[in-house]
Amino acid sequence: MSREILQVSGLSMRFGGLLAVNGVALTVKEKQVVALIGPNGAGKTTVFNCLTGFYKPSGGTILLDGQPIQGLAGHQIARKGVVRTFQNVRLFKEMTALENLLIAQHRHLNTNFFAGLFKTPSFRRSEKEAMERAQYWLEKVNLTEFANRTAGTLAYGQQRRLEIARCMMTQPRIIMLDEPAAGLNPKETEDLKALIAYLRESHNVTVLLIEHDMKLVMSISDHIVVINQGTPLADGTPEEIRGNPDVIKAYLGEA
């Protein structure tokens, strides 16, 4: 519980003259839930993009298990066990829910060309296992009955859940959720909370999330990092953050 899995220090990202992220530091311990909060446009998603390799950070280091990962390509970082969801859900809309989950297992499957061509026993087995894993997670996120529906036709809350399930198919160590509760109703938000708790307890996943729903953030996070206009503002347990005058000022403005 105490081992540090992700250490970020001095992370900065510059777009031309705009310093979108400036010196953000972040330490995530194994099996923790860490929230990244801040007002709109604070650079939270930019931090996510840097961590997952979609942007190449202009400065700073990102250590995963002590190994630097900054500057690696997105798919390489994902293979190291850091996967993410997106603020605007990015499912494969024309494919079924089941297929979305199969795609995510791509690198765990038997992708040998000839094995697939001649349906060798090992290929069949690998496909069958993939199906079973997909089935397991469909059940976990309550989507079994929608397995054969195309993802684009699912309701918004279902799409969000499917995206999390899809991340879990890659057998990740850290899952990064970008505003997972956005657009969910209170009941769905409760379910999400339970799901996150389940991921952490039963699958040893570390969770890093961006969220605006303070009730959710305060109730599930072990640690909160606040950033404002790209710079770190505060950092601490939910109680510490709740009472921090700087944070309140950043959110509500000065009186």
Next chain:
Amino acid sequence: MNRNLKQAFFSALLVWAVAFPVLGLKLSIDGISLVVHSQGSFTIGIIAACSVLMFLRVLFDKQWSAVMGRRSERKLVPPSVSNFLTLPKTQRWVIMGLIVAALIWPFFGSRGAVDIATLILIYVLLGLGLNIVVGLAGLLDLGYVGFYAVGAYSYAMLSHYLGWSFWVCLPIAGLMAATFGFLLGFPVLRLRGDYLAIVTLGFGEIIRLFLRNLTDWTGGPNGISNIPKPEFFGLTFERRAAEGMQTFHEFFGLEYNSINKVIFLYLVALLLALLALFVINRLLRMPIGRAWEALREDEIACRALGLNPTVIKLSAFTLGACFAGFAGSFFAARQGLVTPESFTFIESAIILAIVVLGGMGSQLGVILAAIVMILLPEMMREFSEYRMLMFGALMVLMMIWRPQGLLPMQRPHMELPR
């Protein structure tokens, strides 16, 4: 009304401006000078009639749209039927039927018909190959003919310089084309959409020009001729066998008949096309096929899940090129002659047209489109001057009425068994 009238008048004028120079005038050589004269009053009359029709059509545009609008509510093909036709299962049965027919009829068909069917099969093979790249992986490749050329020249050169037989060279040609696909794909596949199209177009032309200018090896513009035809387990289909060889008709004690050769070539082409069909059918249900589809839909999500986009695109490019290589080596064997002029950009365009016309991603569509695209020009030999015109008209009409292609296919979805 006044504006309508102006527009109608302008449209009618446009008909004249387009049709008169193209259809109404005729160039002929008189001694050493070129003379322009009219095509005759009949053609002029047709153009005039067309312009009048156009005038009326634009003038009464509103009324016309109202009538058409009412009519178009009734679909040409009811949705349930079109849904049934695009189901993978239905299409599989239709393809089965076509295969059986394709196996039987050459033994009854005429020599010319079998010959054309062989040509169609080459294009089916090319279309199926390009369908992997364009239809499944969504990479617009305008230089596909380059790989076709690599395949053709691989066989031509191996047989010319080393005397290797068709069946040995066929896999080598496929491999060569695949290697080229791999090497060319590597630098260009980070590009997207239009940029990729332009770069592949360039590569296609480079390959052709390279073959044309490598005179010492490829014979330059003259190409390589006298390429042997495929053999049937070492039996040739020529009238007389070379030293130490046997001919087909002698071995089976038949009368020599040149149609045997044509039918055999046809069957070889059919074999290759069936191989392509089988491989693509499997690919659709393999992880790599799913990954192509996913990549086409959302590359960013793919990367976030640990899929390497370059490798996946490259596999599509390489496989597609491999089929072009097979088609190329068969083409070389059938023609007995390869020249760089067989591999111009228009070939790429025709193959791409087959894929688009058939309906992206659909094998049955590709087969039908290849038949249409090759058979129509053959049947319209008398109107050869207007071939390109009809070709263009067909394309425009298709895009209006069936933008999704002749027979698109719904992808076979993986289903959860219940």
